[in-house]
Amino acid sequence: MPHFTKRYRLVVLLGPVSVLALVLVGRWLNATKRGGQEPAEPFRIAGNLYYVGANDVAAFLITGPEGHIVLDGGYPSTAPMIMASIAKLGFNIKDVKVLLNSEPHPDHAGGLGVLQQASGAELWTSEASAYSLASGGDDPDIVLPLRALIRIGILGYPAARVDHVLKDGDTIRVGPLALTAHVTGGHTRGCTSWSFPVRDDDRVLNVVSACDLVPLGGMRYPEQGADLERSFRVLRSLPADIWVTCHARWWGRYRKFVARATAKNPVEPFIDPEGYRAYIDAAEAQLRRGFVH
Helix, strand or coil, rough: CCHHHHHHHHHHHHHHHHHHHHHHHHHHHHCCCCCCCCCCCCEEEEEEEEEEEEEEEECCCCCCCCCCCEECCHHHHHHHHHHHHHHHHHCCHHHHHECCCCCCHHHCCCCCCHHHHHHCCCEEHHHHHHHHHCCCCCCEEEEEEHHHHHHHEEECCCCCCCCEEEECCCCCECEEEEEEEECCCCCCCCCCCEEEEEECCEEEEEEECCCCCCCCCCCCCCCCHHHHHHHHHHHHCCCEEEEEEHHHHHHHHHHHHHHHCCCCCCHHHHECCHHHHHHHHHHHHHHHHHCCC
């Protein structure tokens, strides 16, 4: 009878764990593919900043006379959409000199290797994200069942060549372009937000590309809560006229894209400091409630 009880307890314990593992595996398997993404019309947000991502997984092109910068690479299978959008706007993927990344998950980093191969661009990333990008998605903070599947090649994405490891506060330059890195961890250890100016006629607008600020189910590390608290403070300290993030629905891509068609100045719908503050406030409230993606 005691032996039976021990076996019963083991089954009770392993059952929910197995179900959770299957759910997480399903989510990550989906994330390594196309993730339901469809092409979206590329467009100018303001000045030399363009949207070149899919319908939800975002990517951005910042153009300059000495070469361009692409921020985030989508899934491996959405990278061709990014390249098609760049071409549709009249630019050449070969003129992209720098690739930047917000976070090393498959929906935002999976296509960087494809873009790198097509452009020859150099990839800059935070120290904490560098290993994940170079290994095709492996991350010591991912729970063991998922990490094992990445390491044996079932999950993950094509590895990218990391050319430069940046530090918090570094500024990446391509000619007159200058983007400042803000390591704002919590979603991942090395998640990186970016701030930079764009010129709209006679005014300069401050742009912030903000990290995802919500923990992901299946990924945990001891400093995660403290990192998120710091990230809230850092992002609130940045001046933001225009803000974007890695998922287009979070910053209202489609709504703002539609509004620009009837606006007196097509840039105006994207000037949204209130939305930026609300994004940070909502993430902080979710942390207090224990919410995860």
